[in-house]
Amino acid sequence: xxxxxxxxxxxxxxxxxxxxxxxxxxxxxxxxxxxxxxxxxxxxxxxxxxxxxxxxxxxxxxxxxxxxxxxxxxxxxxxxxxxxxxxxxxxxxxxxxxxxxxxxxxxxxxxxxxxxxxxxxxxxxxxxxxxxxxxxxxxxxxxxxxxxxxxxxxxxxxxxxxxxxxxxxxxxxxxxxxxxxxxxxxxxxxxxxxxxxxxxxxxxxxxxxxxxxxxxxxxxxxxxxxxxxxxxxxxxxxxxxxxxxxxxxxxxxxxxxxxxxxxxxxxxxxxxxxxxxxxxxxxxxxxxxxxxxxxxxxxxxxxxxxxxxxxxxxx
Amino acid sequence: xxxxxxxxxxxxxxxxxxxxxxxxxxxxxxxxxxxxxxxxxxxxxxxxxxxxxxxxxxxxxxxxxxxxxxxxxxxxxxxxxxxxxxxxxxxxxxxxxxxxxxxxxxxxxxxxxxxxxxxxxxxxxxxxxxxxxxxxxxxxxxxxxxxxxxxxxxxxxxxxxxxxxxxxxxxxxxxxxxxxxxxxxxxxxxxxxxxxxxxxxxxxxxxxxxxxxxxxxxx
Numbered sequence: 001x002x003x004x005x006x007x008x009x010x011x012x013x014x015x016x017x018x019x020x021x022x023x024x025x026x027x028x029x030x031x032x033x034x035x036x037x038x039x040x041x042x043x044x045x046x047x048x049x050x051x052x053x054x055x056x057x058x059x060x061x062x063x064x065x066x067x068x069x070x071x072x073x074x075x076x077x078x079x080x081x082x083x084x085x086x087x088x089x090x091x092x093x094x095x096x097x098x099x100x101x102x103x104x105x106x107x108x109x110x111x112x113x114x115x116x117x118x119x120x121x122x123x124x125x126x127x128x129x130x131x132x133x134x135x136x137x138x139x140x141x142x143x144x145x146x147x148x149x150x151x152x153x154x155x156x157x158x159x160x161x162x163x164x165x166x167x168x169x170x171x172x173x174x175x176x177x178x179x180x181x182x183x184x185x186x187x188x189x190x191x192x193x194x195x196x197x198x199x200x201x202x203x204x205x206x207x208x209x210x211x212x213x214x215x216x217x218x219x220x221x222x223x224x225x226x227x228x229x230x231x232x233x234x235x236x237x238x239x240x241x242x243x244x245x246x247x248x249x250x251x252x253x254x255x256x257x258x259x260x261x262x263x264x265x266x267x268x269x270x271x272x273x274x275x276x277x278x279x280x281x282x283x284x285x286x287x288x289x290x291x292x293x294x295x296x297x298x299x300x301x302x303x304x305x306x307x308x309x310x311x312x313x314x315x
Numbered sequence: 316x317x318x319x320x321x322x323x324x325x326x327x328x329x330x331x332x333x334x335x336x337x338x339x340x341x342x343x344x345x346x347x348x349x350x351x352x353x354x355x356x357x358x359x360x361x362x363x364x365x366x367x368x369x370x371x372x373x374x375x376x377x378x379x380x381x382x383x384x385x386x387x388x389x390x391x392x393x394x395x396x397x398x399x400x401x402x403x404x405x406x407x408x409x410x411x412x413x414x415x416x417x418x419x420x421x422x423x424x425x426x427x428x429x430x431x432x433x434x435x436x437x438x439x440x441x442x443x444x445x446x447x448x449x450x451x452x453x454x455x456x457x458x459x460x461x462x463x464x465x466x467x468x469x470x471x472x473x474x475x476x477x478x479x480x481x482x483x484x485x486x487x488x489x490x491x492x493x494x495x496x497x498x499x500x501x502x503x504x505x506x507x508x509x510x511x512x513x514x515x516x517x518x519x520x521x522x523x524x525x526x527x528x529x530x531x532x533x534x
Contacts, residue, residue, distance in 0.1 A: 172323070175323055177329070181330070298413065310330055313428060313445065
């Protein structure tokens with residue numbers, strides 16, 4: 001690996017980390033404005049994070065090592081994914097070692113660790129949140145994997161860089177039914193896995209409806225900060241994944257400073273637009289009843305199944 | 316328009332009609348099921364239109380436009396009128412739950428692929444390779460017909476079945492004669508109009524259009 005590639009890889013991780021909380025802030029601002037409220041500044045998540053990280057570390061007496069280690073494992077696995085997904089350039093730090101399937105399982109590791117932490121303290125809410133999160137993850141997983149399979153068929157490889165490069169060299173291939181179907185499936189999985197409406201409401205603390213918030217109810221101080229940062233980074237990564245798979249334009253294919261600059265700018269625009277789209281969607285949606293969530297995820301599974309089938313139909 | 320773009324649009328239209336079949340299986344609201352039918356009708360008509368452009372037949376173009384008006388506008392309008400009159404906006408419960416229904420649809424699609432492969436193999440080409448999707452649309456309509464219980468959803472299932480038949484016909488032949496195509500389409504309109512009267516009678520008699528209530532004899 002050349003020094004330039006390493007530098008680009010490092011830059012990508014830094015950019016992702018810096019932008020993730022801002023993206024969450026921007027989405028919150030857009031929602032507030034659309035609901036007729038002033039809303040906090042887009043930088044508020046960073047300020048919250050700074051405040052939380054400065055606080056004293058408090059852990060309940062009932063907690064075991066699982067609860068203590070969970071935020072670290074969560075942040076570590078999410079950061080690993082940040083080093084894998086091609087963001088500003090098609091080369092990444094670890095992209096050759098981990099393919100798309102690896103990315104999905106790294107993200108799933110975070111979900112599982114958080115669910116274990118929710119169960120660990122033995123509170124009613126934690127257990128409830130964990131059980132719901134695992135139900136959703138178990139239903140979203142097959143949809144995600146089949147969608148990946150469909151996208152990989154077009155590129156002939158499950159490596160993210162290869163998929164992005166195929167799309168860049170053959171943009172017409174995107175207009176095929178299988179890609180559009182896979183996009184639909186990935187969009188639903190993104191909403192489910194990053195805990196957004198209509199599956200989970202990120203801004204609620206109502207006991208009947210919360211999923212992600214229920215699992216992290218026992219965390220305080222720096223641990224809470226880490227968990228929230230991981231959730232923000234996770235959302236950013238899912239949106240980046242959509243960019244890489246379906247709209248890779250602007251991504252740097254050469255290691256020149258100009259190309260990388262364009263890559264960063266293009267990625268920022270794409271991710272902010274996607275985030276704005278999710279925020280606008282959320283304003284218009286009500287949360288789906290928990291027992292209807294399987295129907296929604298079954299529809300996502302069917303979309304990705306159709307994507308695979310159609311790519312066999314129309315070879 | 317080049318042949319490449321034409322075939323790509325054809326693929327998209329055929330794919331859209333398949334997705335509409337699944338949307339009809341997935342949704343509970345009668346109005347959204349009818350909307351899915353309307354979009355599917357538009358997709359089928361645009362397949363006819365694209366094939367007409369490809370073959371360069373004016374007759375086929377006329378048929379396609381008439382089909383579009385009928386399948387995407389007239390029939391859905393009449394059906395929505397029926398729904399409005401019967402004041403039943405929701406299918407309460409299909410016979411089996413929706414995830415199972417969707418999985419049944421997936422199995423059906425796979426069967427259509429396995430069966431349709433042999434048809435495609437007779438004359439491989441960019442048009443005929445979409446024939447299995449037409450068969451899948453047909454079978455999905457049949458599934459809707461079997462597992463939904465309201466008079467309106469049954470008719471939607473029947474119309475989707477017909478959409479699938481039309482799709483297979485367009486894709487396998489170079490284009491049906493105008494008279495046959497329009498004759499079949501007008502038959503459909505007649506079916507829908509009969510349903511309109513029938514559903515009105517059923518509501519007056521039973522207060523609902525649940526077909527299970529017609530299973531027993533009454534005085």
